[in-house]
Amino acid sequence: MKIQILGMGCPKCKALERNAREALEELGVEAEVEKVSDPAAIAEMGVMMTPALAIDGKVRSVGKTLSKEQVAFYIKEAK
Amino acid sequence: MACGCGSEKKVIITACSGAANTGLMADRVARSLRDRGDGSLICLAALGAELSGYVETSKAADLNVVVDGCPVGCGKKIYERLGIPAMQLVMTDFGAEKGKTVIDDAIVARAADGAESRIAESKIAAAGA
Secondary structure, three states: OEEEEEOOOOHHHHHHHHHHHHHHHHHOOOOEEEEEOOHHHHHHOOOOEEOEEEEOOEEEEEOOOOOHHHHHHHHHHHO | OEEOOOOOOOEEEEEOOOOOHHHHHHHHHHHHHHHOOOOEEOOHHHHHOOOHHHHHHHHHOOEEEEEEOOOOOHHHHHHHHHOOOOEEEEHHHHOOOOOOOOOOHHHHHHHHHHHHHHHHHHHHHHHHO
16 A cells, blocks of 8 residues: 655645554554655646645545544555 | 645645647746636646546545636536545636637736635635635
């Protein structure tokens, strides 16, 4: 599984990354976590608001700092 | 690109960009609105193709504005199919006649002025809701 955190490094982006890593740890799921901070790369994925979360290339959330539980929901859904 | 740390209203704009003169006008007006700072322009085709980033961006917007060329309203129908609310602007309501009107800078500017007023009204209404 590949998880992408899309954002330019603001506090909300960092919080989303932290919540995603905690969700992965709690679920015992191994995944590559990639931070995408290049605005052009983010826009290429159709994302115009950050932070955003993508799992295996599919954007799941835009413009929200998902909680650990919300990220866990999307991870389980993607498995 | 808007960052979630800000409090600004996020407006997303799409245009039908169809084959007729009114589609051309929709495209030019949408680009003009983007250039004036009224919102971010994304591809309606990508939304129609249900590409996840575009769909989630539209769901997260405070206001979606779809610029359709004519009353057939293909753009608006895409939003309806996706269940995403959108404010529709139809270029034939702004003085263009499908298949006849020459789309020049003047008619684009007039329509963009009118569209800008409608967007401002929607923002005020949304803020008061």
